[in-house]
Amino acid sequence: MATNLDKMDTKSRDERRKARRAMYRKSEENNEETEPKKVKMSIRLIPIWLRLIIVVILISASLLAGLVVGYGILGNGEINDALKKSTWTHIVDLIEAD
Structure with a gap:
């Protein structure tokens, strides 16, 4: 076409x-x-490409905030441990274990 x-x-x-x-x-x-x-x-006061970047940043920030609140506050863990890679590899290992 x-x-x-x-x-x-x-x-x-x-x-x-x-x-x-x-x-x-x-x-x-x-x-x-x-x-x-x-x-x-x-x-448009805010270009579309900038809107998309803002949406991605807001989604990432809300994901991180959810991880910190869920693991650190609700899960009675350390808030700093919520962002460590070793914590999440341990959780994945627990889920995938037979």
Whole structure:
């Protein structure tokens, strides 16, 4: 499925803004009663790639907080031990033991 990018309208945000302002000025000069067509544009304050990074960071932080609370507070263990590799290899060994 091929797309023809040459025929697509690829204007930048500034070009669209300038065209909209020019259309509004023309309507004022002609004393037209009708207003130019309003186009709703969404401007992202936070880019999508940054949103994804923030979500991954928040998920990781909540996972670590859950490990610390579950192992250290609810499990009556040491809070520092919750993040050690030896603790989790021991738990995996207990689960996989026959």
